[in-house]
Amino acid sequence: MADYRLHTIFYILTSLLSLAVLHWTVHKVLLSISRSKFKKANNCQPIPKYPNKDPIFGYDYWHALNKAAESRTLLSWLREQYRLYGNTYYARLQTANVISTCDPENLKAMHSTKFKDFAIDSRRKFAFLPLLGAHSVLLANGAAWEHKRAMLKPSFSRSQYTNLPLFERHVGHLIEAVRVENTKKGQVDLAEFFLCLTVDITSELMYGTSIELLTNGNKDLVRDMTQSAEGGHARWLLVFLANIIGNSTFSKSVSKVRNFMKRFVDEAISYRQHSESRSISAKPTARNFEGQQGTEPLDVKGRVIYLQQLSLGTRDRKAILDELTTILFAGRDTTAALLTNLFFVLAHRSDIYDKLRAEISVLDGERPTFEQLKGFNYLQSCLNEALRLYPVIPINTRMAVVDTTLPVGGGPKGQSPIFVSAGTNIAFHVTALHRRKDLWGEDAEDFLPERWEKIQGQGAWMYQPFGGGPRNCPGQHLSLAEAAYTVLRIVQEFSMITGRDSEPWTELIALTCTNANGAKVTLTEA
């Protein structure tokens, strides 16, 4: 009897297993047939491959990538891979299929023409979720992302980035603090001050209240923010290994930063309560977080304050915390990195510094208007060139959400479309794109602001510091105005800059990328 029962169970189990195997095989065969047809219809050609020694786990590619990251040579290592395998190639990395590209046509497709076929990938989510939170616009996809983007829009209006008196207040604090340090120590690392400046400006614009790091000197917050951003990048490199290895410095910093931010969540909640108890100056907006009709709050100067905007869209404290933390990091690390990289160059190029001084001398020491600021072409070219040679976000990623194609990278010349199966990760490398000699000329490696006199429309897809398409950077105008104003005022106040660092520019990749050794200089009073 027992033998009969065992026999029946065995029979049922093997039948189920055979059915599952059959189903899987049929599915695979049908998928392969339909993909072959799809590839043929789209004229897809094979893509060059990185010679993975470990084609299953892709451990060798990951090991090489990590080694380069540890020695702070990841950006040049990536460029070397493009030289070896072409501008678009495939590799296996930690069990994932990855297509790397530095081709403008592929970026255009991902960001714009085929925007819906690509989404934010799980690697980015894993890396930055502890810091930015699940509600972060930087980690969202689909309809949730659309809502968040609509919420952000009014806070990036022209009135925000043309508010030069607001910039002046904070840049004035920066100049004072830099002057004190420069006099006391005979030199100053501008990088630390830029990180405070961008927090002060971003918080005033987005929260309505400045954190005032330049005047209250909350060094702990500066350190915790930096450690959080760097820890996020380490998680991006390690992925699941990060959970095994652990990083207590990262966890502590994240928790301190998010705790600090809770005061602004309280402010948002009390703003909401206040606005519910009396009628505030408000007009309807597109949609809020909960998908309902929202309101667009205006502060006394007629600006839209993001914190207030968020508070009217949701009662969820965690959602407000995630969004406020995200916007502070997005506004801090980026513009600070741009300024640090540019001043690193200026410290070693007195010819460029002198040319900047000559250009702005028409102001005769007075403050510029916004139109004058935008009209200083050489100043604008220096910013463009700093973002070209040292893009603040040099590595970015997406994931294909459906079977799709990218326009180039296939065939012997790399000019035919390539097939991209759903789930494939795409890594795009902006430094490699911005330094391609076939696009930028033989002097692509040189810092040459003059090249921008000839470039129309910022070079479209071959110049990608701010991303492109619907998901491009909403802070672009703000950061360029903020950076231009800061450079102009420093150049007005100091007649000469001398570099105090003989090291070459060295990558420090966290949320963004900046010079690892900062911008150590001595400034001479004008």
Ligand code: HEM
């Ligand atoms: C030099 C300065 C800056 C650079 C180079 C820069 C670059 C970028 C890039 C490349 C993206 C697209 C990311 C992607 O496609 O995955 C982005 C997105 C974003 N940036 Fe910026 N950014 C800068 C300044 C700012 C500032 C000052 C703010 C706000 C105060 C800001 C807020 C954002 C936000 C909220 C997003 C997410 C947009 C979305 O996902 O829809 N950025 N930025």
